Amino acid sequence: AQSVTQLDSQVPVFEEAPVELRCNYSSSVSVYLFWYVQYPNQGLQLLLKYLSGSTLVKGINGFEAEFNKSQTSFHLRKPSVHISDTAEYFCAVTYTGGFKTIFGAGTRLFVKA
Amino acid sequence: DAEITQSPRHKITETGRQVTLACHQTWNHNNMFWYRQDLGHGLRLIHYSYGVHDTNKGEVSDGYSVSRSNTEDLPLTLESAASSQTSVYFCATQSGRGDLNTGELFFGEGSRLTVL
Numbered sequence: 001a002q003s004v005t006q007l008d009s010q011v012p013v014f015e016e017a018p019v020e021l022r023c024n025y026s027s028s029v030s031v032y033l034f035w036y037v038q039y040p041n042q043g044l045q046l047l048l049k050y051l052s053g054s055t056l057v058k059g060i061n062g063f064e065a066e067f068n069k070s071q072t073s074f075h076l077r078k079p080s081v082h083i084s085d086t087a088e089y090f091c092a093v094t095y096t097g098g099f100k101t102i103f104g105a106g107t108r109l110f111v112k113a
Numbered sequence: 114d115a116e117i118t119q120s121p122r123h124k125i126t127e128t129g130r131q132v133t134l135a136c137h138q139t140w141n142h143n144n145m146f147w148y149r150q151d152l153g154h155g156l157r158l159i160h161y162s163y164g165v166h167d168t169n170k171g172e173v174s175d176g177y178s179v180s181r182s183n184t185e186d187l188p189l190t191l192e193s194a195a196s197s198q199t200s201v202y203f204c205a206t207q208s209g210r211g212d213l214n215t216g217e218l219f220f221g222e223g224s225r226l227t228v229l
Contacts, residue, residue, distance in 0.1 A: 009153075032216040043117075043203055043220035044156075051215055090155060094216030099144060099207060100171075101218060105155040 002027055004093050006104035014112050015083055021076040021107045023091030033074040034092040034101075035065055044090060050074065061085065086111045115140040117221035119204050125227045132191040134224045136204030143209030145187040146218070147171075147179065149200040156203065162187055163209060194228045201225050 007022040025031065032051050036044040048059025055067040065076045074091060091104040117138045126132050138145065143164050148156040158171030160179040168179050176198060178190045191198055202225075205218040 004155075006155075034217065036218075036220075041223075043222045044205075044218070045220070046217055049215065049217060092218075096216070099209065099214060099216055100158065100161070101146075101216065103148075103155040103157075105153055 002093070002095065002102055004091055004102050004104040006089075006091050006107050008107050009105065010108045010110065012110045012112060013081055016080050018079050019077065019081050019085075019109065021089050021091075021109065023074045023076065023104055025072050025074065025091070025093045025102075027072065027093065027095065030096045032094040032096060033065075033067060034094065035059065035063070035074075035076050036090045036092060036103075038088045038090065038106075040087075047076070047089070081109070081111045083111050083113060085109060117204055117206060117219060119202075119221035119224045121224060122222065123225045125229065126194050127229055128194060128196060130194050132194050132226065134189045134191075134202055134204075134226070136187050136189070136221060137185055138204075138206045138219075139185065140206050140208075140219060141184060142206035142219070143184070144207035144214075145181070146205045146207070147177070147187065147189045148203045148205060149173065149198075150203060150223070151200050159189065159202075160187075191226075194226075196228050199226060199228045 004025045035047040037047045050067045058064045094101045120135045146161040147159040157173045162181040204221040208214040
């Protein structure tokens with residue numbers, strides 16, 4: 001079965017520290033990979049996406065992610081977080097055959113002063 | 114700017130009542146989706162549509178229905194609301210047009226439904 005696993009449900013971190021949010025997926029077919037961010041009481045918005053080409057992709061707000069095909073991972077990183085990065089982050093996989101998307105359970109990032 | 118409008122944003126209803134959540138988009142996207150968001154589960158797909166008069170069941174479709182009579186709207190109906198359907202519901206769209214479709218989803222602000 002196709003699935004997306006976010007390895008951490010909550011990640012507390014101090015302001016200006018680096019952070020990595022981990023995501024693994026299972027798939028035997030071509031996929032597009034995404035990270036979405038959800039701020040409180042809002043819908044999800046796209047943070048970054050991997051479609052093809054360079055395995056390191058950069059997104060908004062200083063976030064980046066690296067696609068690792070052999071490990072079927074797409075971990076999200078930021079070298080220095082801000083209080084305003086406190087939100088829930090979702091890893092998602094879209095299967096190119098049918099364009100349905102499967103989401104991970106989400107990771108709550110808490111940035112502390 | 115193009116947008117996705119969900120209504121109502123908040124609703125409280127009673128068990129057994131029929132409820133319809135509206136979703137209207139001005140992106141002119143072919144693909145539309147309904148998800149529910151519950152703690153610990155992320156987003157789970159309820160129903161989706163790839164165009165007018167096309168509807169498909171997602172992984173948690175029991176107790177829900179949709180219809181697509183035009184490009185802009187995909188209302189979600191709970192035929193007989195149950196407490197287990199208390200959740201936050203998100204409508205999303207996707208281009209669906211050949212090379213323009215990168216799979217990216219565009220989301221509405223969500224509708225919070227409480228079933229008492």
